[in-house]
Amino acid sequence: MSHDNLKVFPSVRERYDALVAAGDIEADPAQQRLADRFDRLIHELATTRLATKSSALGWLFGRKAPRRDFIKGLYIHGEVGRGKTMLMDMFHQLVPAKRKRRAHFLDFMADVHERINAHRQALKNGDTKQEDPIPPVAEALAEQAWVLCFDEFTVTDIADAMILSRLFRALFERGVVLVATSNVAPDDLYRDGLNRQLFLPFVELLKTHVDVVSLDARTDYRLEKLNHLPVYLSPLGGETKRQMDAAWHAATDGAVVSPDSLKVKGHTVSIPQATRGTARFSFADLCSKPLGAADYMAIVQRYRTVFIDDVPVLDYPRRNEAKRFIILIDVLYDNQVHLVMSAAATPDQLYHAKTGTEAFEFDRTASRLFEMQSEDYIAATGTTHSRAEPKSAGV
Template sequence: MHLRDGLQTHATVRQRYDHLVESGAVVRDTEQLRIAARLDKLIDTISAKRVAQKSSALGWLFGRKREVREVVKGLYIHGGVGRGKTMLMDMFFELVPVRRKRRAHFNDFMADVHDRIQKHRQARKEGTVKEDDPIPPVARALAEEAWVLCFDEFTVTDIADAMVLSRLFSALFADGVVLVATSNVAPVNLYRDGLNRQLFIPFIGILERHTEVLALDSDKDYRLEKLNNLPVYVTPADASADAALDTAWSTMTEDLPEKAVEIRIKGRTVEVPRAVERAARFSFAELCDAPLGARDYLAIAERFDTIFIDHVPVLDQTRRNPTKRFILLIDTLYDTHKRLVISAEDRPERLYAGRPGVTEAFEFDRTASRLIEMQSRDWLDAWAERHEANEGDVIGGSEMTARAIS
């Protein structure tokens, strides 16, 4: 524990980081230490602000009614994948001595914002609220719920998000909200090549004025180093395979809380039972027994970079539709260059045991070949390089949105 100027006794991000180093969980990295120091400084600033507000009875009673609020600059941390940004931000979130705080994946946060905007518009139609503009009341409600916001994977790919961000965050910052965000791109590269980007540009200035922008540069992708030692195709699909995939999932997601997510596409909903940031986990039944099609699989591939599939059975002509869906699913994941982790009843070349000569048998030869290739070191290395190079690119023309299931 650490005593800071008599304000608060709490562990520091640096202390938590040092503990992980000593336990062998992470390797000491000077760039990560630099970010940890900035996060600790921000905790000090926030702690001092809280104490100052409580030091005066009038400030305690009327501080929330002041027109001008003390501005605390947050942090915007950007860098390549696997550099430790999320790990450090999560330490900050746990340690910052604030009750009204919120940590969310940025896409989930914006889905919540759009839901609130829609509810306000409906309430305005019904005459239960008076404000025509939904942004100010939505921002006030969000600021009331949490004045420290932590966003993981701050990225803008949707024009609907891009068009509201400037006004939304101007209102949030005016209400004293402090933002800490991680991203794979610098603010200037957000929504790059996006539709009507000129309307988004003012938000970049707002973000840079209210956060200190820090680059987390490191020569190593620590997450990828761990993943490289994990199996990606496990057979047979028994209890040991379940344990192996659980270990791989835990490593991939860094033990972050998982949630169910709905992907909405053209009026339909695709349910993702387990998701953490850009990783999703399904059973074979959820993907291939369910009536999903090419557009659904493409929507999943657009939303996630890594897909886990548990309990792929040996298939034959008695399961013709699930077989066709599995063939289509693997084609989609292969064509979009995704990382695939699978537990299966048998090896790829033995996963189809139906009659030879039928269409599915010919098509499954391609599926088996692709499953084998997607296990190779060349595939996984290429995935890592492509994944890092494409971070921050806009998904052009997509009508897909995702939201967490509460």
């Protein structure tokens, strides 16, 4: 994808059309409609905000303003890879507000919990008399950004579910405008969650403050490109690395790639390369470190396409790494994650040991690795196939 200077494009639609003209993306009517909707929101934000200013420069440089009129944000939901994040990122870059924030929703909630804990500690130390942490936390967040953009809005944690209604009511009262992407409609958030009836007021609050848009683009564009590339490559070597890099380039589609990290039960899980729901690791990153099922679950909740480089042939002395690899593949398989992997051998030849439970358990892992290359499995991850060629190299 080209990295044209976004300032050249005064609207999301013009930026989108430029990418189409350059051949970086294919034109899609659903995406075009969403681009136009983002532009209407930019116009509304600009005109409403400017009405509270004595000059345009005051808003553009983000000085504090009086209470704003109520502006409805956007909640965009749809299947993986339909362009939600791409278009929201264009909006975030183009909206001329200094006080704006773009974050993965789980990162935002981790920040909220840290602020709440810090407030409670301040109350304990006698540094504040405000017992309820929500108002001051909301005030601080609103001061930081009045346009909030969240990628992958999802609620799986009961601690998050229980505070969302009060937190966002306070944010909306302070004029915060929410833009979010999600894989599910608002009514399906926290479905089957513990004490969900206590969460439902947030759903109604959310629908009052955003326009809900279903992005029904025709296909997963990034993963469609992966259909023309192998997903399991062996043996290791220069050609395998070249093909892995080609698959990574297709999956990331020119997006900016950067490291990421996740907080899981008090420790940090590092993601060496990540962008737009896609992450890349080495085998050592995932299996030579003391990681477990909770860490792998945190990864798949954020990333729906996972690349793993350089899986070696394992044996009994490396059974701890083999055990982690078994758990990792179980988590990826159970959550229907799209896996692209390079390995020293075919799945049935990756573990050599006659003793230990790992030898028996690895049979299931090998079977799953074969299945994860199948048309049916990849289709279940959200990819649509239109060809009959095999998806693996060396298998």
